Amino acid sequence: MEFLKVSKRSITILAFALAAVPGFSQNNDEFLEAFKQSYSIESAGNFSGAAEVLKKVYKEDSYALNLRLGWLGYEAGQFMESQSYYNKAISLYPMSVEARLGVVLPAAAMGNWDFVITQYEKILEISPNQSVALYRLGAIYYGRQDYEKAFNYLEKVINLYPFDYDSVVLFAWTNFHLKKFREAKVLFYQALYRKPDDTSALEGLKLIQ
Numbered sequence: 001m002e003f004l005k006v007s008k009r010s011i012t013i014l015a016f017a018l019a020a021v022p023g024f025s026q027n028n029d030e031f032l033e034a035f036k037q038s039y040s041i042e043s044a045g046n047f048s049g050a051a052e053v054l055k056k057v058y059k060e061d062s063y064a065l066n067l068r069l070g071w072l073g074y075e076a077g078q079f080m081e082s083q084s085y086y087n088k089a090i091s092l093y094p095m096s097v098e099a100r101l102g103v104v105l106p107a108a109a110m111g112n113w114d115f116v117i118t119q120y121e122k123i124l125e126i127s128p129n130q131s132v133a134l135y136r137l138g139a140i141y142y143g144r145q146d147y148e149k150a151f152n153y154l155e156k157v158i159n160l161y162p163f164d165y166d167s168v169v170l171f172a173w174t175n176f177h178l179k180k181f182r183e184a185k186v187l188f189y190q191a192l193y194r195k196p197d198d199t200s201a202l203e204g205l206k207l208i209q
Helices: 002-020 028-043 047-055 063-075 079-092 097-109 113-126 131-143 147-160 165-177 181-194 199-208
Strands: none
Touching: 028 047, 028 063, 047 063, 063 079, 063 097, 079 097, 097 113, 097 131, 113 131, 131 147, 131 165, 147 165, 165 181, 165 199, 181 199
8 A cells, every 4th residue: 555655646746747847738649640740751851841740739838849840940951940949949958968969950051150169068068078069169170270179179079989980080180280290190090990991091191101
């Protein structure tokens, strides 16, 4: 009987918890069917159609709907709309890393790089070792030829993923531009251990030698 009392209490707590979740309602079956149709339509490459199904059941306070519509808008090339949905998802869950990783996609497509950088920096405030944000910030600053800043971000990625090709080869080139040729050489070889015929690493070694 004690077990039953605990179970009833747990059910009550769960009910209150679900009621507090943005977007939770008694229309879950309707939402589920809409999501199911949306994924099916998306698999056929019809991103706008996949979004329209969800818009018919749209609730502004649903994180899942806003996140999904953000993605579909991006895939459909509706970048302003996509960013709007992602921003709504972020407003519902400000600590969401996935929503911030999403909102940078339409922003980057529109060339709004300052916004992109801000979002990656906010991600790192939430999760300091988030490797995607670290790598992409490193890549952005490398592209801007700010090799010192690129170095700081990429060094952290390398410590987390020492054998990741993309990180290693970009860090190698960063070291090269900083005239840290010994470190660059070691890193270019490390990249070759991952991809033995890699043209980028071979070019770097040729320039050093």
